[in-house]
Amino acid sequence: MSSSRVHHFKLVLLGDTAVGKSCLVVRFVRDEFFEFQEPTIGAAFLTQTVQLDESTVKFEIWDTAGQERYRSLAPMYYRGAAAAIIVYDITNPDSFTGAKSWVKELQRRGDPNVVIALAGNKADLESRRKVEFEEAQSYAEENGILHLETSAKNANNVKALFVELAKKLPKNAPQPEREAFPLAAPQNDNRNCC
Amino acid sequence: MAKIRDAWVYKQVRERVREFTEYKQSSIFVGTWNVNAKGKEESLHEWICGDWHRHNLQPDIVAVGFQEIVDLNAVNVAVGNKTEQRTQYWSDQLLQTLNPSHNQQGQPQEPQYALVMQRSLVGLLVCLFVKVQHRQRCKAVASDSVGVGVMGMMGNKGGVSVRLQFYDSTICFVCCHLAAHRENIAGRNADYLNVYQKTSFEIGEDIVRETIRNGSMSQWALGSASVSIADHDVIFWLGDLNYRIDESMPTEKVLELAVSNRLDPLRPLDQLNIERREGRSFQGFEEGALNFVPTYKYQPGTDIYEQRPEKKLRAPAWCDRILWMAQSDPQHVQQLTYNRSETPNCSDHKPVYSTMRVTVKDVILERREAIYKELLSLLDRFENQSLPMVGLDTVELDFGPVRYDQSVTLPIQVTNTGNVCAQFRFVPKLDENYLCKSWMTVTPTYGMLIPGEAAAIINVTVTIDNKTAQLLNGGREVVDDILILRLENGRDYYITVKGTYARSCFGMSLDELVLYKDPIRTIPLDAIERAVHFPNESEISPSNALCIPKELWRIVDAIYEKGLQNHELFSAPGNPVEVSQIREALDTGSPFTSPSSAHSYVECFTKFLRSLSTPVIPSNLFPIVEINSENIQSMSRKFLEVLSPVHYNVLVYIMSFFREVLLYKESNGLTAAKVARICCTCCSPSPANVIMESSMVQRRAGMHLILLHLLETNSI
Numbered sequence: 017m018s019s020s021r022v023h024h025f026k027l028v029l030l031g032d033t034a035v036g037k038s039c040l041v042v043r044f045v046r047d048e049f050f051e052f053q054e055p056t057i058g059a060a061f062l063t064q065t066v067q068l069d070e071s072t073v074k075f076e077i078w079d080t081a082g083q084e085r086y087r088s089l090a091p092m093y094y095r096g097a098a099a100a101i102i103v104y105d106i107t108n109p110d111s112f113t114g115a116k117s118w119v120k121e122l123q124r125r126g127d128p129n130v131v132i133a134l135a136g137n138k139a140d141l142e143s144r145r146k147v148e149f150e151e152a153q154s155y156a157e158e159n160g161i162l163h164l165e166t167s168a169k170n171a172n173n174v175k176a177l178f179v180e181l182a183k184k185l186p187k188n189a190p191q192p193e194r195e196a197f198p199l200a201a202p203q204n205d206n207r208n209c210c
Numbered sequence: 211m212a213k214i215r216d217a218w219v220y221k222q223v224r225e226r227v228r229e230f231t232e233y234k235q236s237s238i239f240v241g242t243w244n245v246n247a248k249g250k251e252e253s254l255h256e257w258i259c260g261d262w263h264r265h266n267l268q269p270d271i272v273a274v275g276f277q278e279i280v281d282l283n284a285v286n287v288a289v290g291n292k293t294e295q296r297t298q299y300w301s302d303q304l305l306q307t308l309n310p311s312h313n314q315q316g317q318p319q320e321p322q323y324a325l326v327m328q329r330s331l332v333g334l335l336v337c338l339f340v341k342v343q344h345r346q347r348c349k350a351v352a353s354d355s356v357g358v359g360v361m362g363m364m365g366n367k368g369g370v371s372v373r374l375q376f377y378d379s380t381i382c383f384v385c386c387h388l389a390a391h392r393e394n395i396a397g398r399n400a401d402y403l404n405v406y407q408k409t410s411f412e413i414g415e416d417i418v419r420e421t422i423r424n425g426s427m428s429q430w431a432l433g434s435a436s437v438s439i440a441d442h443d444v445i446f447w448l449g450d451l452n453y454r455i456d457e458s459m460p461t462e463k464v465l466e467l468a469v470s471n472r473l474d475p476l477r478p479l480d481q482l483n484i485e486r487r488e489g490r491s492f493q494g495f496e497e498g499a500l501n502f503v504p505t506y507k508y509q510p511g512t513d514i515y516e517q518r519p520e521k522k523l524r525a526p527a528w529c530d531r532i533l534w535m536a537q538s539d540p541q542h543v544q545q546l547t548y549n550r551s552e553t554p555n556c557s558d559h560k561p562v563y564s565t566m567r568v569t570v571k572d573v574i575l576e577r578r579e580a581i582y583k584e585l586l587s588l589l590d591r592f593e594n595q596s597l598p599m600v601g602l603d604t605v606e607l608d609f610g611p612v613r614y615d616q617s618v619t620l621p622i623q624v625t626n627t628g629n630v631c632a633q634f635r636f637v638p639k640l641d642e643n644y645l646c647k648s649w650m651t652v653t654p655t656y657g658m659l660i661p662g663e664a665a666a667i668i669n670v671t672v673t674i675d676n677k678t679a680q681l682l683n684g685g686r687e688v689v690d691d692i693l694i695l696r697l698e699n700g701r702d703y704y705i706t707v708k709g710t711y712a713r714s715c716f717g718m719s720l721d722e723l724v725l726y727k728d729p730i731r732t733i734p735l736d737a738i739e740r741a742v743h744f745p746n747e748s749e750i751s752p753s754n755a756l757c758i759p760k761e762l763w764r765i766v767d768a769i770y771e772k773g774l775q776n777h778e779l780f781s782a783p784g785n786p787v788e789v790s791q792i793r794e795a796l797d798t799g800s801p802f803t804s805p806s807s808a809h810s811y812v813e814c815f816t817k818f819l820r821s822l823s824t825p826v827i828p829s830n831l832f833p834i835v836e837i838n839s840e841n842i843q844s845m846s847r848k849f850l851e852v853l854s855p856v857h858y859n860v861l862v863y864i865m866s867f868f869r870e871v872l873l874y875k876e877s878n879g880l881t882a883a884k885v886a887r888i889c890c891t892c893c894s895p896s897p898a899n900v901i902m903e904s905s906m907v908q909r910r911a912g913m914h915l916i917l918l919h920l921l922e923t924n925s926i
Contacts, residue, residue, distance in 0.1 A: 021419065022216055045594060057605045058695075058703040062594050065586040067579065072586070074212075086704060089692065092640045 031103035032114035033082035039168035133162035220429035227425035230577035239269035243561035257551035275385025329353035332365035336385035352411035369405035453482035454527035464525035498548035599628030609709030626659035679717030723759035729799030772808035775877035784813030826893035832909035886918035
């Protein structure tokens with residue numbers, strides 16, 4: 017426990033429509049799942065803390081709209097993000113193509129140090145699989161990004177996805193958040209323990 | 211705000227410290243001796259180890275403080291090498307005492323104690339030893355020294371301190387020598403406070419944070435790299451504090467009572483007891499009862515108080531003291547012994563010692579981390595629950611067909627569906643500085659709703675003015691936009707605004723209008739759709755074009771029918787409803803519905819001409835030379851020559867119409883000059899809100915003369 021500082025990171029979820037971005041976040045933050053999650057019209061915001069062995073990471077999560085007509089608004093959310101989860105649906109090859117274009121866009125226009133994770137969601141639908149694990153894995157390796165297959169429905173790998181991402185984030189970087197005003201200890205605080 | 215949040219978490223942890231801490235019993239021996247710069251080879255055994263067998267223990271920690279290990283003369287105060295040498299001497303002496311090479315049975319034995327840290331300052335020295343088996347559990351060991359003597363900073367008086375984390379308790383030992391002289395109580399109090407406040411241990415930000423996480427320190431120390439004396443679970447304060455017996459008792463009386471071991475009258479008059487009772491010094495510290503005779507001032511090498519005639523007669527005093535403060539829990543320190551030792555006796559002070567049972571903390575990391583996790587997820591839950599939320603009755607505003615010169619407003623209802631105040635505002639898209647397209651207005655653009663408050667109505671208005679119509683006609687704009695409604699400290703909502711432009715002949719160009727024989731409403735805006743609409747390209751080629759737009763012809767024809775003799779023709783305004791009905795009939799090709807007035811047709815006529823994306827007479831065709839009676843004929847001809855064919859046709863058509871109008875000037879009250887002015891403003895509208903350059907004003911006046919000329923003569 018050499019460094020137990022709380023690190024704040026902006027995390028953005030990107031990906032085509034109906035791949036399960038909101039479901040992943042809801043599973044991660046509230047441990048819930050809704051079969052009929054409404055499409056996100058806008059950008060939802062939630063926070064969640066992840067405890068690592070050596071530090072604590074607090075994610076400020078922006079869950080973006082996947083519908084094509086909102087695509088041009090995505091830079092508002094990935095700009096300044098330290099981490100990104102790009103989600104595709106393993107039963108939908110188009111969404112994997114979409115994910116690759118998101119990776120490209122992020123590499124070109126996002127923060128140069130952004131840590132990216134590729135998440136193949138709906139892994140519970142094995143019988144309807146259209147995107148092979150190996151294909152996505154080798155793509156991720158080529159691009160030096162994390163890759164996991166997840167299921168928001170049965171919670172498989174969801175926590176792991178965020179934890180792996182948290183581990184990969186640089187902890188020595190200056191804290192992005194600035195204190196609004198300097199904190200002084202109250203005058204009458206006698207610092208008594210217990 | 212992360213720091214405040216962290217501080218909250220740490221405070222909760224501190225309150226639950228018992229849930230993740232195991233408490234262990236340990237013993238600590240503390241000794242103090244003012245050696246008066248002596249150093250004869252004399253056993254320290256009785257002082258240091260004499261008490262152990264009485265309690266049948268070997269202390270886990272031994273902390274010993276010395277004062278005056280060197281003479282407090284100017285040289286020693288300024289140069290430290292004598293101090294270094296004496297430090298080594300006393301440190302070795304203690305270690306030898308603690309680690310006899312043979313046990314009581316005469317068998318050789320391994321060292322039992324290890325030196326953890328020592329710190330000196332001129333005459334002051336503090337040495338800290340722990341049992342070898344605990345060495346691994348001593349962390350964050352640090353020391354500091356503070357001089358408060360001559361000039362408030364020299365080391366003839368002051369304090370030396372060491373601190374450590376023993377298991378998970380933070381323990382601090384302060385050895386000090388305070389101001390001398392019986393009357394100087396205030397000086398001692400001040401010296402104490404100085405040492406207390408100025409002593410600081412650099413242990414690094416991470417260790418400070420760990421200490422806070424263990425619940426051993428106030429969360430307010432977060433972010434600091436150093437700790438003060440006050441920041442410890444247990445503090446031991448030892449040394450020659452120099453407090454004497456109150457001067458209200460004569461020296462001889464003190465001496466008499468001390469010698470005869472009658473301590474009851476002396477204790478209440480001890481200056482330290484008085485100062486502590488009055489709250490003027492050593493606040494919060496505890497001390498055991500003084501059940502031993504005063505330790506100062508002795509004739510060195512004897513057990514007799516100094517009374518030799520050549521020396522100043524002094525009242526004996528408890529100069530040498532040991533106090534403690536257990537901040538983790540007052541019960542964590544139990545004093546077993548507080549006494550003086552009769553040997554060594556080479557100094558004018560007798561050594562003092564105390565053995566204590568100290569409860570130390572041992573933090574179970576897994577349990578501590580589990581509590582952190584629990585607190586953080588609790589916090590996450592509350593934070594996510596206290597994010598602002600609103601409900602929108604719609605996120606898509608479809609305005610349907612939107613018409614020229616028309617404003618349509620649709621409302622959005624915003625309801626606070628969350629648990630906190632929702633402050634909302636519309637924000638521009640990334641790198642833009644307007645909230646929405648120019649054809650839209652949003653009111654209000656911000657607001658606030660408390661939970662349960664009635665819905666706020668936001669009105670979104672779409673207006674197709676002439677400029678927008680021109681952009682829409684030119685394919686440079688579509689009725690489609692996304693509004694971003696942002697909640698302060700919360701999420702964003704998108705509201706899609708869309709509509710279809712119901713095409714109008716207004717705001718178009720003459721060149722395009724003449725291409726279409728069908729009503730303009732039926733002609734697709736989109737170029738690709740238009741190509742599909744006209745599979746035969748020649749159908750819309752210029753060679754196949756109309757002479758003038760059919761709309762112009764229809765409206766002029768209607769004015770004729772209404773009669774040109776109408777009083778106030780071209781000066782009375784039309785009826786706005788009728789004007790838009792007439793425009794709709796032009797756009798859809800449907801017949802005019804009577805009974806619109808002539809004035810409404812006239813207004814439609816002038817508005818149509820003024821709306822054209824390129825005026826009938828572009829301003830670059832205004833004459834550049836001054837027009838006079840000599841050149842007007844040639845200039846007029848020249849002007850007509852340079853007009854493009856469609857514009858020429860239109861202008862000729864308008865002129866013919868106006869000449870007809872002037873035939874009825876007796877009844878309609880118009881004059882050629884008036885008509886020329888009307889013609890000029892319709893065929894070449896001056897751009898709104900732009901102040902024309904004077905040369906342009908002049909050229910425009912020239913144009914006016916030319917139009918007047920064309921009206922009055924038959925030169926077209």
